[in-house]
Amino acid sequence: MREADLDELLRIERAAYPYPWTQGNFRDCLKAGYSCWVGEIEGKSAGYWIMMNVVDEGHILNCCIAPQWQRQGLGRQLMAHLFQVARGHNTRELFLEVRLSNEPAKRLYTNLGFDFIGQRRGYYPTDNGREDALVMRLAL
Ligand SMILES: CC(C)(COP(=O)(O)OP(=O)(O)OC[C@H]1O[C@@H](n2cnc3c(N)ncnc32)[C@H](O)[C@@H]1OP(=O)(O)O)[C@@H](O)C(=O)NCCC(=O)NCCS
Numbered sequence: 001m002r003e004a005d006l007d008e009l010l011r012i013e014r015a016a017y018p019y020p021w022t023q024g025n026f027r028d029c030l031k032a033g034y035s036c037w038v039g040e041i042e043g044k045s046a047g048y049w050i051m052m053n054v055v056d057e058g059h060i061l062n063c064c065i066a067p068q069w070q071r072q073g074l075g076r077q078l079m080a081h082l083f084q085v086a087r088g089h090n091t092r093e094l095f096l097e098v099r100l101s102n103e104p105a106k107r108l109y110t111n112l113g114f115d116f117i118g119q120r121r122g123y124y125p126t127d128n129g130r131e132d133a134l135v136m137r138l139a140l
Helices: 003-016 023-032 074-088 103-111
Strands: 035-041 044-054 057-065 093-099 115-126 129-139
Touching (some): 003 057, 035 074, 044 074, 074 093, 103 129
Antiparallel strands (some): 093 129, 115 129
């Protein structure tokens, strides 16, 4: 992921999430040196993921597939790449948070071997209040 990708990635982010990240969120991740990768199809961004590495832990901060490319195996493919990059950093455990109501993401992650290890109350905004996050973990 490069600064030049951000306009395209923001379009995907806004189409895919009810409460999307801002350009500043992406910029901060690039500046901080997190692992930030884009999956392209015929030269166009189709998805991306961002992981923060802390010693031997990897925290997945974003993983997103453009709506028109969803349900075609791309999420699984990008996560396989993430695992490969994480192993290269000697990461032993991966963590992420997911909205309680986000069934597609929960299915993707449980299929990949993530377990539910906790719940953060009112972690995400919703149109009429707050929603819990489920915390998931995978031992690599
Ligand atoms: C979650 C997300 C990344 C999945 O990506 P994807 O490319 O559509 O997923 P894949 O096609 O690789 O599917 C992998 C598995 O995920 C699950 N899955 C994906 N979409 C699903 C859906 N709409 N309903 C139920 N399960 C779904 C399935 O278990 C699927 O395996 P299967 O096809 O063998 O049944 C994608 O829906 C997305 O970007 N959503 C918006 C952003 C988001 O919520 N990101 C996660 C934040 S924690």
